Amino acid sequence: MIEFTEQQIAARELRNAAYHEAAHKMVYEQFGGAGDAVVWRNESGNLEERAWRGQFRPRTCPQEMRAIALASGFSVPDLPANWRALVGIAGLVAEEILRDGTDDAGVIADALHQRIWDGEASASDLAMMGITDIENYDLSDELVERATRILRDQWEAVLLEAEYLIEFATE
Structure with a gap:
């Protein structure tokens, strides 16, 4: 058995938290919103908690930005009906891509089901995904597949943002 210090x-x-929050940010921005990803050391002293925490803080809503663009005469694409769920699941998907390097949405979906069931998804991520009951929810493979595709298309930007977060958090 491998033991880690x-x-x-x-x-x-720290790496997982940074990629998780960077993924939320990149997907949110994909739909026209803007916000800030942050990570910080957990100072609680509780060894049962993760050493690092993170959060994505939205500044402008994609729906509002789209409405402003339309009112100003710009042509903009429709937002997908599940854009919030895509933003919510993005962090967990990024962690799975980072862990396995996989693009297989089925493998990622199975891992996410287990992580959600084990209580490893934050309340804010679950709320964005529309999950109110972890014992009875539907996480479609299509949602995971689309989030995986978006993140893979933007992986370089996710990587750059995550590396920035890591550097900033450890200064």
Whole structure:
């Protein structure tokens, strides 16, 4: 059995948190919104909690930006009906891509079902995904597949944002 030091675990958790929040940001921006991803060290001292925390903080809503563009005479594409769910699931999908390097939405969906069931998804991510009951929810493979495709198309931007978050958090 491989044992990791606290420092190795904290480094992995920082990396996961940074990619998770960067993915939320990139997908949100894909739909015309803007916001800030942040990560910070968890100072609670509770060893049962993750060493790093993160959050995506929206500044402008894609729906509002679309309405402004239309009112100004610009032609803009419709937002997908499930854009919020795509933003909500993006962080978990990014963590799975990072962990396995896989593009297989079925594999990612299975991992996400397990993580949600195990209580590893945040309340804010679950709310964005529209999941109110973790014992009875539907997480479609189509949603996971679309989020995976969006993230893979923007992976370079996710990587750059995540690396910036890591650098900023460890200064």
